[in-house]
Amino acid sequence: MGPALILVMAFFVAPVILTLGMSFTDMATTTGLANWHWSGTENYERMVRGSFTLLILGNTLFYVAVALTFNILMGLGVALLSVHVEPRTGSFFRAIWLLPRISPSVVYVLMWTWAAAAPPYGVINQLVAPFGVEGRYWINSDPWLMVLLVNGFVGASFGMLVFTSAIRSIPEELFRAAWVDGANAWQIVRRITLPLLRWPILFVLTYQTMSLFSSYEYILLLTNGGPGLYRTEVWSLWAFHTALNSYFGNLEFGYGAALAAVLVVMGLLVSFILLRLFRFNDLVSEPRIEIT
Amino acid sequence: MTVTTTPTSPAAPQITPELASPSAGALSRGLFSALPYAVLFLFTVPILLLYGWLAFSSFFTRMEGLRPAGPFTLENWRFLWAPETVEQLNNKPPIIPLTINTLVFSLATAAVVLLISSMAGYALSRLYFPGRRMFLGSVLLLHSFPSVTLLIATFMVLRQLGLYDQLLGVILVKAAFELPLGIWIMKGFFDTIPWELEMAALVDGAGRITTWWRIVMPLVRPGLLALGLLAFVSGWNEFLLPFVFMPSGSQATLSILMQALLGEGRFVDYGLVTAVGLYYVLPVLLLFLFAQDQLMKIYGGGVKG
Numbered sequence: 001m002g003p004a005l006i007l008v009m010a011f012f013v014a015p016v017i018l019t020l021g022m023s024f025t026d027m028a029t030t031t032g033l034a035n036w037h038w039s040g041t042e043n044y045e046r047m048v049r050g051s052f053t054l055l056i057l058g059n060t061l062f063y064v065a066v067a068l069t070f071n072i073l074m075g076l077g078v079a080l081l082s083v084h085v086e087p088r089t090g091s092f093f094r095a096i097w098l099l100p101r102i103s104p105s106v107v108y109v110l111m112w113t114w115a116a117a118a119p120p121y122g123v124i125n126q127l128v129a130p131f132g133v134e135g136r137y138w139i140n141s142d143p144w145l146m147v148l149l150v151n152g153f154v155g156a157s158f159g160m161l162v163f164t165s166a167i168r169s170i171p172e173e174l175f176r177a178a179w180v181d182g183a184n185a186w187q188i189v190r191r192i193t194l195p196l197l198r199w200p201i202l203f204v205l206t207y208q209t210m211s212l213f214s215s216y217e218y219i220l221l222l223t224n225g226g227p228g229l230y231r232t233e234v235w236s237l238w239a240f241h242t243a244l245n246s247y248f249g250n251l252e253f254g255y256g257a258a259l260a261a262v263l264v265v266m267g268l269l270v271s272f273i274l275l276r277l278f279r280f281n282d283l284v285s286e287p288r289i290e291i292t
Numbered sequence: 293m294t295v296t297t298t299p300t301s302p303a304a305p306q307i308t309p310e311l312a313s314p315s316a317g318a319l320s321r322g323l324f325s326a327l328p329y330a331v332l333f334l335f336t337v338p339i340l341l342l343y344g345w346l347a348f349s350s351f352f353t354r355m356e357g358l359r360p361a362g363p364f365t366l367e368n369w370r371f372l373w374a375p376e377t378v379e380q381l382n383n384k385p386p387i388i389p390l391t392i393n394t395l396v397f398s399l400a401t402a403a404v405v406l407l408i409s410s411m412a413g414y415a416l417s418r419l420y421f422p423g424r425r426m427f428l429g430s431v432l433l434l435h436s437f438p439s440v441t442l443l444i445a446t447f448m449v450l451r452q453l454g455l456y457d458q459l460l461g462v463i464l465v466k467a468a469f470e471l472p473l474g475i476w477i478m479k480g481f482f483d484t485i486p487w488e489l490e491m492a493a494l495v496d497g498a499g500r501i502t503t504w505w506r507i508v509m510p511l512v513r514p515g516l517l518a519l520g521l522l523a524f525v526s527g528w529n530e531f532l533l534p535f536v537f538m539p540s541g542s543q544a545t546l547s548i549l550m551q552a553l554l555g556e557g558r559f560v561d562y563g564l565v566t567a568v569g570l571y572y573v574l575p576v577l578l579l580f581l582f583a584q585d586q587l588m589k590i591y592g593g594g595v596k597g
Contacts, residue, residue: 007464103576104572112342
């Protein structure tokens with residue numbers, strides 16, 4: 001217990017408090033780590049006034065909404081299909097879908113970057129050429145499409161895994177009964193599988209909402225928020241750029257912390273909803289042995 | 293297809309404990325057709341193309357999309373035996389030390405995660421102590437909590453501890469980030485061990501620690517293996533933490549090298565960069581190939597569908 005507590009304290013609890021605290025200061029490279037001052041709610045006011053705030057907020061919501069839809073639908077699709085085909089084939093396809101998740105993000109983005117390359121190089125261009133689509137460098141011409149594809153093919157596998165094990169835990173009798181009663185494949189999926197997947201779907205939905213709100217690694221590597229000014233910048237990437245990786249050289253820790261604090265609050269809210277939805281009490285039921 | 297083709301005989305239903313897809317079997321016999329295969333394949337094509345391209349590209353001098361535009365070659369891999377001849381790598385740390393750094397980083401992360409989460413998971417599964425509920429709740433919260441939002445403050449903590457720009461610091465942060473998941477997974481595995489076994493050991497006079505180490509730990513070996521693999525792979529792949537917390541790069545990992553190549557050499561030397569990329573991803577792919585079942589198990593123990 002002890003070591004777990006220390007690490008959790010040092011790298012979770014302390015940072016949360018620090019983030020909140022720093023968000024009320026003007027700490028930056030220009031002030032140094034010693035000469036900072038409390039600045040009240042200045043950072044938050046600046047956020048509200050900021051000319052890019054709305055754009056980035058919109059980007060974030062768009063990104064989360066579309067990526068989430070893709071992840072859930074694709075995850076569900078692959079899970080259903082892979083369970084309904086021959087088992088070995090099914091697990092082969094699920095393994096393929098896990099590849100993006102287990103590959104290093106840098107290598108995965110590298111593959112996409114070059115798949116999207118301008119003619120004559122990109123694979124995407126070769127594939128769409130027969131349909132009369134003009135060759136281009138996709139990351140510059142359609143940055144959002146690429147960001148969403150890159151994230152989607154990683155994100156879908158999470159839902160796929162959860163849904164697969166959920167579908168498998170449905171008692172076979174249900175399927176057999178429906179089958180005997182003359183239900184067809186679509187009816188079985190629609191009337192039996194999907195209703196029974198309600199909790200897993202809700203779980204994946206909540207969980208991925210949170211991770212999408214805060215994830216920026218793939219966007220950082222793929223477009224770094226560009227092309228141009230903040231074209232694909234999302235909130236978490238904005239906080240990162242402001243505080244740790246600024247174009248302008250001045251790292252504004254205080255302002256960045258304020259941006260992160262907004263995400264933290266959002267994360268906490270979603271977490272509480274998650275805890276409520278998943279009947280937290282069942283998960284922490286008292287232990288069976290109580291000898292100390 | 294009508295009711296008369298009902299496939300399973302009533303005598304056959306076998307329900308395997310690991311839910312090894314009995315329903316899938318029955319269904320597939322009934323619903324068999326080529327359509328699901330075709331759709332599944334179509335969905336999966338992009339991933340197949342990406343990885344196929346990576347493998348191909350590292351063995352040809354030039355690729356135009358999926359078409360090799362040059363002869364087959366091993367030249368791209370010469371960074372392994374003659375790194376000094378690769379111009380792009382000249383101003384970068386050599387690849388072998390980088391590999392060792394990455395290995396140390398991921399092994400250490402896995403070790404810390406395993407040790408701490410099996411202790412904490414056991415305590416949470418078996419012992420009653422004040423604050424247990426709260427701790428479990430906060431761990432679950434942290435698990436679902438996106439730790440990357442905390443990087444700015446973590447940066448400050450590391451500076452205070454004097455661990456900034458050091459591999460040790462990054463290992464601790466990485467392990468801490470993996471910990472909530474680890475604790476929950478291990479608690480899940482411990483929960484499935486019947487407590488009569490421990491009871492017997494305890495009654496026979498074994499101490500708590502002895503019981504934990506000698507009786508319970510061997511029983512959760514599959515869980516440890518799965519969690520260890522997961523932590524290892526996650527450490528091997530990690531990019532953001534070394535990138536942010538070790539800016540001087542003296543103890544850089546392979547991901548940092550890849551990122552540098554990705555940034556500067558977008559259209560310079562395809563072959564070389566894909567070869568380095570394949571070299572970097574290969575251990576993970578091999579692990580996955582051999583330990584897929586273990587890795588999948590984590591979801592059985594950790595996430596309740």
